[in-house]
Amino acid sequence: MGDWIIVAGQITLGLALLVAGGELLVRGAVAIASALRISPLVIGLTVVAFGTSAPELGVSLQASLSGSSDVAVGNVVGSNIVNILLVLGAASMITPLLVSSQLIRLDVPIMIAASFVVWWMGLDGVINRFEGAILFASLLVYLTFCIRKSRKESRAVQREFEQEYGEAAVAEDQLTKKHHLSVDFLLILAGLVLLGLGSRWLVAGATTVATALGVSQLVIGLTVVAIGTSLPEVVTSVVASYRGERDIAVGNVVGSNLFNLLCVLGLTATVSPMGVAVSSAASQFDIPVMVGVAVICMPIFFTDSIISRWEGALFVTYYVAYNTFVVLTAKNPLQPQQMHQWLMWAVLPLVLFPIATSMIFPLLARRKQSK
DSSP, rough: HHHHHHHHHHHHHHHHHHHHHHHHHHHHHHHHHHTTOOOHHIIIIIIHHHHHHHHHHHHHHHHHHTTTTTHHHHHHHHHHHIIIIIHHHHHHSSEEEEEOOOIIIIIHHHHHHHHHHHHHHHHSSOOOHHHHHHHHHHHHHHHHHHHHHHHHHHHHHHHHHHHHHHHHHHHHHHHHHHHHHHHHHHHHHHHHHHHHHHHHEEEEEEEHHHHHHHHHHHHHHIIIHHHHHHHHHHHHHHHHHHOOOOOHHHHHHHHHHHHHHIIIIHHHHSSSTTTEEEOHHHIIIIIIHHHHHHHHHHHHHHGEEEEOOHHHHHHHHHHHHHHHHHHTTTTSSSOHHHHHHHHHIHHHHHHHHHHHHHHHHHHHHHHHHHO
16 A cells, blocks of 8 residues: 555656746746747747657656656657647637648648658567667758748847837847746756656656556556646646637747657657557557547648637537546557558548548638528
């Protein structure tokens, strides 16, 4: 009994430190990015996404280096599913989310492509160091593009600010920023320390529970760890949606998924001597589910560039159904043939349904208006 209390304390304290660390990291990073006059969408795609994905990075690195590759893979796959179905779903249920044209044209297709690439890399049972380096290099290319784009936007905003308020106001504003930057950097440092401690305790506690209950580490990674490390995304996107910062809410999810695939999984595979092992259960079922969830974003985002409340409710319902399925099959894992049947007769229709409805409903609405 005493051992279980210690394990429960490890997990609870680990989650608390992850949430606190993610909050401090996001606050400091957003403050610095805002001081440099970067657009909310770029902040959401880069600074906020990296900050809220830091728990996933800490957990996956710790898990992989300690020989728990299933926790590392399950954490990334589960977090990406949580981000889209639960985080976006809950945020859009609060208020319908407008989707930027840049997300539709560039960032979402990149997220879908990265999901397919990770699936392909894991089919042979391992994402090796070379493949991890390719993923991480792709992230650097993506970040370079975002930074160059944000600098152009920053210069444009700077010129508008100078025209509106004059150069003296700009100089005073820049002086004020310098006084706050040191505090913001301290917030980031404190956040990183808390994230490191929290990820270590969470992985240790989750691994102990998996071993004691006879549940696979993949299931623990897909459920407990994935939800725990996605809490910063949940908080950030829901609060951003409530406050009307819709670009940050959507950009945070898309950017976070990209960071999970390219940075968390890529960097983990690169630094691990044997790469990251991918179990057959993950490559045959859970990763395809992650790919399907990424794919359904495109038609839903594209239609009227908005995620409606009913679509958000559909996302949340899908997440509850998926999580229930994972828990129910934890003790009796499906065989490969059964996984393929579930993908064909359950997952595929769930993917096609929102695609069809997102195309049919707007068409019926336009016909009704034309009459």
